[in-house]
Amino acid sequence: MAASRRAGRVAVVRETLAITAYAVEDFSLALRELRTYRRISGKDDQIALIVDSERGVGRPDRALEEGRTVDRAALEPAVRVALAIAMSGARLDRGETELALGELEIPELDPDRAFEWSPALFAARSAVLDDLGRAEEAAFWAQRADVAASALGLDGQFDEIYVEDGLVEDYETYDDESDDADADADADADADDESDPDDADDDDADDADADNADADDADNSDATDNADDSEQDQNPQNSQDTEDTER
Numbered sequence: 673m674a675a676s677r678r679a680g681r682v683a684v685v686r687e688t689l690a691i692t693a694y695a696v697e698d699f700s701l702a703l704r705e706l707r708t709y710r711r712i713s714g715k716d717d718q719i720a721l722i723v724d725s726e727r728g729v730g731r732p733d734r735a736l737e738e739g740r741t742v743d744r745a746a747l748e749p750a751v752r753v754a755l756a757i758a759m760s761g762a763r764l765d766r767g768e769t770e771l772a773l774g775e776l777e778i779p780e781l782d783p784d785r786a787f788e789w790s791p792a793l794f795a796a797r798s799a800v801l802d803d804l805g806r807a808e809e810a811a812f813w814a815q816r817a818d819v820a821a822s823a824l825g826l827d828g829q830f831d832e833i834y835v836e837d838g839l840v841e842d843y844e845t846y847d848d849e850s851d852d853a854d855a856d857a858d859a860d861a862d863a864d865d866e867s868d869p870d871d872a873d874d875d876d877a878d879d880a881d882a883d884n885a886d887a888d889d890a891d892n893s894d895a896t897d898n899a900d901d902s903e904q905d906q907n908p909q910n911s912q913d914t915e916d917t918e919r
Contacts, residue, residue, distance in 0.1 A: 681712050682712075683709055683712040683713040686705050686708045686709040686712060687705070687706075687709040687713075687718065689701075689705045690702050690705035690706040690708075690709055690718065690721065691718075691721070693705060694706075694721050694724070694725060694728075697728065699725040699726075699728030699729045700729055702721065702725045702728075703722065703725045703726065703729065706718055706721055706722045706725065707722070710722070716742045716746075716747065716751070717747075717748065717751050719738070719739065719741075719742050719747070719751065719755055720751060720754035720755045720757070720758045721754075721758075722738050723735045723736075723738050723739045723755060723758035723759060723762060724758040724761065726738055726762075727758070727761055727762050727765055732762040732763075732765035732766050733766070735758070735759075735762040735765075736759065736762050736763070736766075739755055739758065739759045739762070742755070744778075749780055749787070749789060750787075750788060750789045752778060752780065753778065753780050753789035753792070753793050754789070754792075756775050756776050756778050756780075756793070756796075757776070757792060757793065757796045759775040760772040760773070760775040760776050760796055760800060761796075763775055764800070764803070769800060769803050769804055770804070772800050772803075773797070773800045773801065773804065776793065776796055776797045776800065778793075780793060781793060781794075781797065783812075783813070783816045786819070786820035786823045786824055787824075788824060790816075790817075790820040790824075791817045791818075791820045791821040791824065792817075794813050794814075794816045794817035794820060795813070795814065795817040797813045798810045798811075798812075798813035798814040798817060801813060
């Protein structure tokens with residue numbers, strides 16, 4: 673509850689709370705959080721849990737109404753299958769076994785192909801057929817459910833309705849995030865270089881000091897050369913004076 677209050681309008685948090693509540697059979701809380709998630713996100717990807725939660729609080733009529741509010745053709749296959757199973761369950765709650773079987777007549781009901789949703793769908797059909805006393809058909813679909821589960825490595829994992837794919841929003845991979853972070857860091861560094869005039873002034877000052885130092889060295893070198901030339905000019909005269917004195 674505290675997480676719900678802090679989450680506010682963060683869809684993924686409300687969705688997580690809803691799925692957790694559903695898993696522990698707190699269907700009233702699950703319904704509240706599922707409706708909040710649906711309103712915030714605008715998505716119908718958890719419609720099966722809404723329908724099944726309505727069943728959980730003893731309202732199969734309301735469950736059927738909720739299921740009819742969505743365009744099933746627009747749903748992802750896994751969501752459409754989960755909704756069909758939930759709707760079939762609501763029909764069973766009302767004692768409408770034939771209609772429950774009809775809810776499962778969807779394009780994904782193909783005994784010769786196995787997808788992630790196939791074991792649960794086949795098992796649900798088998799259960800309804802068994803309720804109708806059609807044992808041979810029920811056994812066939814039960815066997816197809818086992819084969820599909822074995823092929824997918826899902827043995828024993830398809831008895832409950834959990835539509836958890838919605839928890840995963842199209843996140844970027846870690847490498848992509850790292851690349852983006854590096855690019856942002858480079859951009860920030862470039863911006864800092866362009867936006868820091870003090871550093872530029874310091875660099876200019878350093879260059880000016882270096883130029884002045886070079887100029888001073890050049891002046892000192894010229895002065896030394898001039899002194900040497902002057903001394904050389906005076907030496908011949910001194911030599912001549914010495915010779916005259918000796919004479």
